[in-house]
Amino acid sequence: MIALPPPKAEILxxxxxxxxxxxxxxxxxxxxxxxxRLRPYETDGLSAYRQMPLAVVLPRTTEEVAAVLRYCHANxxxxxxxxxxxxxxxxxxxxxxxxxxxxxxxNRILEVNLADRYAVVEAGVTNIxxxxxxxxxxxFYAPDPSSQLACMIxxxxxxxxxxxxxxxxxxxxxxxxxxxxVTIEGEVLRIGGTHLDAAGYDWLGLITGSEGQxxxxxxxxxxxxxxxxxxxxxxxxxxxxxxxxxxxxxxxGSGIIPVALEFMDKPCIxxxxxxxxxxxxxxxxxxxxxxxxxxxAEQDMQLGMIRDICARFAPISMKVAETAEESLAIWKGRxxxxxxxxxxxxxxxxxDGTIPTGELPGVLKRIGEMxxxxxxxxxxxxxxxxxxxxxxxxxxxxxxxxxxxxxxxGAEILTLCVEVGGCLTGEHGVxxxxxDLMGVQFTARExxxxxxxxxxxxxxxxxxxxxxxxxxxxxxxxx
Amino acid sequence: MLPATExxxxxxxRAAHAAREPxxxxxxxxxxxxxxxxxxxxxxxxxxxxxxxxxxxxELVISARAGTPLPEIEAxxxxxxxxxIAEPPDPRPLFGGERPATLGGVVGANLSGPRxxxxxxxxxxxxxxxxxxxTGEVFRSGGRVLKNVTGLDLCKLLTGAHGTLGxxxxxxxxxxxxxxxxxxxxxxxxxxxxxxxxxxxxxxxxFGVSGAALLPAGFGALTGCVALVRVEDFAASVRxxxxxxxxxxxxxxxxxxxxxxxxxxxxxxVRDAEPLAAAPEEAVWRLSLPPxxxxxxxxxxxRAFGAKLLLDWGGGLVWVAGPxxxxxxxxxxxxxxxxxxxLFRAPEALRAALPVLPEEAPALAxxxxxxxxxxxxxxxxxxxxxxx
Ligand SMILES: Cc1cc2nc3c(=O)[nH]c(=O)nc-3n(C[C@H](O)[C@H](O)[C@H](O)COP(=O)(O)OP(=O)(O)OC[C@H]3O[C@@H](n4cnc5c(N)ncnc54)[C@H](O)[C@@H]3O)c2cc1C
Ligand SMILES: Cc1cc2nc3c(=O)[nH]c(=O)nc-3n(C[C@H](O)[C@H](O)[C@H](O)COP(=O)(O)OP(=O)(O)OC[C@H]3O[C@@H](n4cnc5c(N)ncnc54)[C@H](O)[C@@H]3O)c2cc1C
Numbered sequence: 001m002i003a004l005p006p007p008k009a010e011i012l013x014x015x016x017x018x019x020x021x022x023x024x025x026x027x028x029x030x031x032x033x034x035x036x037r038l039r040p041y042e043t044d045g046l047s048a049y050r051q052m053p054l055a056v057v058l059p060r061t062t063e064e065v066a067a068v069l070r071y072c073h074a075n076x077x078x079x080x081x082x083x084x085x086x087x088x089x090x091x092x093x094x095x096x097x098x099x100x101x102x103x104x105x106x107n108r109i110l111e112v113n114l115a116d117r118y119a120v121v122e123a124g125v126t127n128i129x130x131x132x133x134x135x136x137x138x139x140f141y142a143p144d145p146s147s148q149l150a151c152m153i154x155x156x157x158x159x160x161x162x163x164x165x166x167x168x169x170x171x172x173x174x175x176x177x178x179x180x181x182v183t184i185e186g187e188v189l190r191i192g193g194t195h196l197d198a199a200g201y202d203w204l205g206l207i208t209g210s211e212g213q214x215x216x217x218x219x220x221x222x223x224x225x226x227x228x229x230x231x232x233x234x235x236x237x238x239x240x241x242x243x244x245x246x247x248x249x250x251x252x253g254s255g256i257i258p259v260a261l262e263f264m265d266k267p268c269i270x271x272x273x274x275x276x277x278x279x280x281x282x283x284x285x286x287x288x289x290x291x292x293x294x295x296x297a298e299q300d301m302q303l304g305m306i307r308d309i310c311a312r313f314a315p316i317s318m319k320v321a322e323t324a325e326e327s328l329a330i331w332k333g334r335x336x337x338x339x340x341x342x343x344x345x346x347x348x349x350x351x352d353g354t355i356p357t358g359e360l361p362g363v364l365k366r367i368g369e370m371x372x373x374x375x376x377x378x379x380x381x382x383x384x385x386x387x388x389x390x391x392x393x394x395x396x397x398x399x400x401x402x403x404x405x406x407x408x409x410g411a412e413i414l415t416l417c418v419e420v421g422g423c424l425t426g427e428h429g430v431x432x433x434x435x436d437l438m439g440v441q442f443t444a445r446e447x448x449x450x451x452x453x454x455x456x457x458x459x460x461x462x463x464x465x466x467x468x469x470x471x472x473x474x475x476x477x478x479x
Numbered sequence: 480m481l482p483a484t485e486x487x488x489x490x491x492x493r494a495a496h497a498a499r500e501p502x503x504x505x506x507x508x509x510x511x512x513x514x515x516x517x518x519x520x521x522x523x524x525x526x527x528x529x530x531x532x533x534x535x536x537x538e539l540v541i542s543a544r545a546g547t548p549l550p551e552i553e554a555x556x557x558x559x560x561x562x563x564i565a566e567p568p569d570p571r572p573l574f575g576g577e578r579p580a581t582l583g584g585v586v587g588a589n590l591s592g593p594r595x596x597x598x599x600x601x602x603x604x605x606x607x608x609x610x611x612x613x614t615g616e617v618f619r620s621g622g623r624v625l626k627n628v629t630g631l632d633l634c635k636l637l638t639g640a641h642g643t644l645g646x647x648x649x650x651x652x653x654x655x656x657x658x659x660x661x662x663x664x665x666x667x668x669x670x671x672x673x674x675x676x677x678x679x680x681x682x683x684x685x686f687g688v689s690g691a692a693l694l695p696a697g698f699g700a701l702t703g704c705v706a707l708v709r710v711e712d713f714a715a716s717v718r719x720x721x722x723x724x725x726x727x728x729x730x731x732x733x734x735x736x737x738x739x740x741x742x743x744x745x746x747x748x749v750r751d752a753e754p755l756a757a758a759p760e761e762a763v764w765r766l767s768l769p770p771x772x773x774x775x776x777x778x779x780x781x782r783a784f785g786a787k788l789l790l791d792w793g794g795g796l797v798w799v800a801g802p803x804x805x806x807x808x809x810x811x812x813x814x815x816x817x818x819x820x821x822l823f824r825a826p827e828a829l830r831a832a833l834p835v836l837p838e839e840a841p842a843l844a845x846x847x848x849x850x851x852x853x854x855x856x857x858x859x860x861x862x863x864x865x866x867x
Contacts, residue, residue: 252539
C-alpha cells in the first residue's frame, strides 16, 4: 500500500466551519458534506485505494472555481481536482483533509469553429462529447482513450491521455490550442488561444500531463480534424510473441504508418474472445489488430501491403475486414479488453509502462517469468506501434497478500520497462500508484528540479498533494 | 567557448554561475538576429557537441547531440527513407551566413515549417532531452520512447525557450517515414480572404492535406494571390487525393497541378520564407492567428506599410516583411490581435528597444520568473533574449 500523508488535524477540526464557508461562496447545491453523498468520490479507477474527502464542491463556472481556490489558498486547505474519476493511477484519489473540486458540472460546449478547426469546451465535457458535437459535419477530436464515454477533457489534459489512434494523430498534448487555467491563488489565466504555437514559454506543454499539480483547468480549446473517408481493420495471428514483434517492426520499417497497431497475447485473446465473440484465433500466441484509413481503394492498397508483410512471418491466420461491420467486430474484443479481463478476475491492476518496441519479446518473456514467480496471471494488451504496454495483473482484492503481491509484480514490470530504455507510464500518469517508483526513472536532483517547478506554481503544496512526487523526506519523517 | 563534451559545457556554466557572468547560448548562431540581443561578454556555443548518438528506424526515434548540424541529421534519416516531421526551415535564406542550423537551435526556437499544420510542431516531436541548468547541473526529461507521461514535461518547457531555461546537450526526436511521393495544386484567387477560404476547404476535406499556403501575387498588393495545397503519400493516393481536391477547390477558381519535383521545390521555398522576398534591411515578423482572422490582419498591415506577406498553415501563420521601424512594429502588434507575434529578424537597435514577443499577463509572468529562478537562479543564460 502506498502511504498518504497524515491529514492536518487543525483542518479536520475546522470541517463544519469550512463547509459553511464553502456554502457561502457557492450555490447551496454545489457543496457536498454528508458522508453518504461523499461516498461516490472516495475512489477513482484505481479502486483498491479509498479515502473519504473533507468535502466535495461542484462549481459551474470558472469564477466559482477561482473563488474556491482563493478560499482554500487563504486557509491552507488542500485541493484535489477531479473530472470523471477514471484515472487508473489514483490521480483523483481524495485526501482526508482536502476539498475535492469536481468539474463535471462544467459540461458546456462554448464554441465550435469548423473553418478554423477548433472547439472551446468546458473541462467537464466528455471526450466523446466533443466528437459527438462535430461528427455530423464530418469532424472529430482525435485522442480516443478507451474510457472516452466517461472521461472528461480536463482529465485528459491533466493526464495527457492517449488512445488506440495516437500512432497517427498524437496524444492530447498534440491536439490542444489553449486553456483557461486557474492558479492556486485563484488567478484566472488564458494559456495559448485559438492559434498554433505560443510565442514565449510553452506553458500549454508544461501544464498538459501535470496531473493537477499546477492548477485547475476550466476550459480547453482543442483542435478538430476532418475525419478520413473511411477506416478498416485486419487481424494477423502468430505462433510466437517474438515473430509478431518482428512483423510490427517490418510494418513500421516499410513506410506505412497505420492509424492503429494493437497487440494482444494469448491470455488476453482468450479473455476477449470469451467476452466479445469476435472470432479471434484461440490457438495464437500473439495477435495484431492493424487499422488503416482512406478511400476504399486506399484501404485495400494499404491492407494489401500489410498482408504481404505479415505473410513473410508465417502467420497462423489473417483476416481482413471486408466491411465496416467486420471492422467493428475485430475492434470489439480489443475495446472491451479491460472488461473482459474483469470477467475472469474480479480485480486487476492495469500497468502502463512504455518500452522501445525492439525490446518487446524479451520484456514479454520476463513478464511471463514474473507471473509464474508471483503466482498471479497476467494478460498483455498494448499499443504495439508506440511500445506502450498494458499488462493486466489479476489478483483477489479480498486477500491482502494477493494485493501486496500484485503491487510488487507491477513495480517489477515498470522497473524493467525503465531498465530497457522505457518509462514508468505512457498514458495513465503517475498518480499515487507509481509515485514511489519515480526514483527508478529520475535522479534525486531531477526530481528536486521538478518539485521546484511545482513549487513555482503552488508554493504551499496544496494542489493534489501526495501524488506524482515521492513524499518528501521531511513529510515522511512527520508521518 | 566551444565545449566538446557535456562535462566541459557544465564546467563552463558552473564557472559562469560562480562569477555571476552572463552567457550567450548558441549553436551555430544562425538565428542570432532573432528576438532581442543578448547582453553577455561571453558566448557558449554547443556546436562542438555534435553527432548522432542513437538511430532506430523501426522505432521511429533518433537522438543527437545539440550541436549536430541539421543537414547531417536529415541525411542520416534520408538514408532510411525517413524525415524530420515538422519540416524545420533552413535559416540561411532569411538570416544569411554559411553554416546550417544545429539541432539545438531549431529545438530551442521551436521552429516548424509547412507540415506543422498536419503533423505537429517541433515541440510535438521532442521525446527526450539532456540539458544543463544555469548552475551547470545536468538533467534529463522524457526519454526515447514515443509515449511518456512520467513527471512534468520539461522537454516542452525547454523547447522554444531560446536557451533561457537551460542549455540543451542532447535531444531525442520522433521521426516518420518519408512519403513515397508528393504533389500540389495551385490556384489563383482574387484576394487573401478568398485564399484563406479555399485553404480552409482543403484542410476541412478528408484528403490529408499536409501543406496549405498563400503566396500573394505582386507582393504588397492585396489583390491576387496563389493558393498552394500539398499531399504527401503513396503515389496512387497522391493521384487520387489531388483529383478529389481539384473537385473540392473547383468552385474557387482554375486549379493547376504540380508534379513532385516542382512541388518539392516550391514547398522548400515556402518553408524558408523565400517568397516573402524580404530585403536585407527590412524587418521580418511571424504572426500566428486563427486563419479566418488573417485577411483582416493582412489588410491592416497592407494599409499601414505596404507589408510584404506570405501565409502558411492554412492562413494561420503570416510572415510579414516591412520597414524596420517602430511604427511598423506597432502595426504588427495591433494586427496580431488575440493571436501572437514574434519579431523574427531586425536590426539590433530595433530588437533591443521593442517587445519582440507579446507581454504575458502579470500573474503568468510572475510564475515565469519563478520557473526561471529554479532553472537559472543567477539569471546568466541568455539574459534578455525573450523579454526585457
Ligand atoms: C476502462 C478504462 C480505460 C482507459 N483507457 C485509457 C486509454 O486508452 N488511454 C488513456 O490515456 N487513459 C485511459 N484510461 C485512464 C483515464 O480514463 C484517463 O487518465 C482520463 O484522462 C482521466 O479522465 P477523468 O476525467 O476521469 O479524470 P480524473 O480521473 O477525474 O482525473 C485525472 C487526473 O487529473 C486531475 N484533474 C482532472 N480534471 C482536472 C481539471 N479540470 N483541472 C486540473 N486537474 C484535473 C485529477 O486530479 C487527476 O490527477 C482508462 C481508464 C479506464 C477506467
Ligand atoms: C507544505 C509543503 C508540502 C510539501 N509536500 C511535498 C510532498 O508531498 N512531496 C514532495 O515531493 N515535495 C513536497 N514539498 C516540497 C519539498 O519539501 C521541497 O520544498 C521541494 O522539493 C524543493 O522545492 P523548492 O521550490 O522549495 O526549492 P528549494 O529546495 O528551495 O531549492 C533551492 C533552490 O535550488 C534551485 N534548484 C533546485 N533544483 C535544482 C537543480 N536541479 N538544478 C539547479 N537548481 C536547482 C532552485 O533555484 C531553488 O530555488 C512540500 C513543500 C511544502 C512547503
